[in-house]
Amino acid sequence: MAEFVLKYADGRGQIHQQVATADSEKDLREKYSQQGFLIYSIKPRSLAAPAFAGRRKKLNLEKFLIFNQQFVTLIRAGLPILKSLDLLAERLTDSKLAPHIKAVRDEVRNGTLLSEAFRMQGVFPKIYVTSVMAGEKSGSLTDVLDRYISYQKLSLAVKKKVLVSLMYPSVLIVLVILLMVFLVTYVVPTFASLYASMNAQLPSMTVMLIAVGTTARNYILVFAGALVGAVFLFRWWARKDAAREKIDRVKLRMPVAGEIWLKYQVAQLARILSTLLTGGIPLVQAMETAAESLGTPLLERAVSIAGKGVREGQPLSGSLRPSGMIPPLAIDMIEVGESTGALPAMLSSVAEFFEEDVNTRMQATLSLIEPAIMIVMGSFVAFVLISLYLPIFSLADTIR
Numbered sequence: 001m002a003e004f005v006l007k008y009a010d011g012r013g014q015i016h017q018q019v020a021t022a023d024s025e026k027d028l029r030e031k032y033s034q035q036g037f038l039i040y041s042i043k044p045r046s047l048a049a050p051a052f053a054g055r056r057k058k059l060n061l062e063k064f065l066i067f068n069q070q071f072v073t074l075i076r077a078g079l080p081i082l083k084s085l086d087l088l089a090e091r092l093t094d095s096k097l098a099p100h101i102k103a104v105r106d107e108v109r110n111g112t113l114l115s116e117a118f119r120m121q122g123v124f125p126k127i128y129v130t131s132v133m134a135g136e137k138s139g140s141l142t143d144v145l146d147r148y149i150s151y152q153k154l155s156l157a158v159k160k161k162v163l164v165s166l167m168y169p170s171v172l173i174v175l176v177i178l179l180m181v182f183l184v185t186y187v188v189p190t191f192a193s194l195y196a197s198m199n200a201q202l203p204s205m206t207v208m209l210i211a212v213g214t215t216a217r218n219y220i221l222v223f224a225g226a227l228v229g230a231v232f233l234f235r236w237w238a239r240k241d242a243a244r245e246k247i248d249r250v251k252l253r254m255p256v257a258g259e260i261w262l263k264y265q266v267a268q269l270a271r272i273l274s275t276l277l278t279g280g281i282p283l284v285q286a287m288e289t290a291a292e293s294l295g296t297p298l299l300e301r302a303v304s305i306a307g308k309g310v311r312e313g314q315p316l317s318g319s320l321r322p323s324g325m326i327p328p329l330a331i332d333m334i335e336v337g338e339s340t341g342a343l344p345a346m347l348s349s350v351a352e353f354f355e356e357d358v359n360t361r362m363q364a365t366l367s368l369i370e371p372a373i374m375i376v377m378g379s380f381v382a383f384v385l386i387s388l389y390l391p392i393f394s395l396a397d398t399i400r
Helices: 024-036 049-053 060-078 083-090 098-109 115-119 126-139 142-199 205-218 221-236 241-254 259-279 283-293 297-311 316-323 328-340 343-399
Strands: 002-008 017-023 038-044
Touching: 002 024, 017 024, 017 343, 024 038, 049 241, 060 083, 060 142, 060 205, 083 098, 083 283, 115 126, 115 221, 126 142, 126 259, 142 205, 142 259, 142 343, 205 221, 205 343, 221 241, 241 259, 241 297, 259 283, 259 343, 283 297, 316 328, 328 343
Parallel strands: none
Antiparallel strands: 002 017, 002 038
């Protein structure tokens, strides 16, 4: 199904613009015309993307999670959806989230479905919009939102665990680099001035180190500017789809880290599919949503191709196997889940297994990286000290 940007007027004369999915522009026009709406324009989403470019901002997922917890609590307490949105919209302090919730409230007040109102904002996760739509159709909105909240909590917990694991070695690497820069650009040139005044005969390793240190000191601002420029240039290039795919291929080929990264992405995929299927979303639609929710183009393409296979009647495990992206163990577990009729539960088990495996492998890898960093730092400092003090020992021997 394709996505279109639809602009129409309701019975009150209010103008609305939203993103809607349909097989064709004709089907979408007939659908909304039968509901009594006046259609102004229907454009493919790709052509109308610039109109939404300025509104696409990343939400704070933790604050969005809090909003959903409060939203579910109010609905369970018996408040209508519109009243719940009205209460929350006026009390939100997040400057990024509040305007979108107010816009959702206004659209719901004008008769728009809640899922469509969220979709129109263009900033909410696709999995969330699809979950809300499933809750509306099944009449169990609170249960669906509870499952989404559970999914988001688990996802954020895994991300935080990964970030915390990477924090210490990252700080250690930065400190080691700063120490090296200090030694090369300050300590070495100081000794170079001392030896120049003494007209001493220097060993080759000392001459090499002094040459590097004086050059680095003279051009350190140029090096810093070039580094900053390279970072900004890389970030600009990395936003392109082709660049993102190349970066993912590089990640995948990295020893140890590539396997950890892939298993983390597979765990995210399994968690999303499990959440959507448990909420009553059909498998094909769940795969489309999961593909758009993933952050890696390689796995996104593999899931999209697998979705076409599922649409043609193939099992999920058989559709994912040819991609080569999904580990064989995950394929086997999914196949067992399909044969027993417990695919959502098995996908949840796949996610838990790979999340735990990622955590274990990261801890093991980082336990080796930390001493390696210390060895590199110690070797460099030892080389600098020996190179700088060796001429002093030689001069002392000469004086004796």
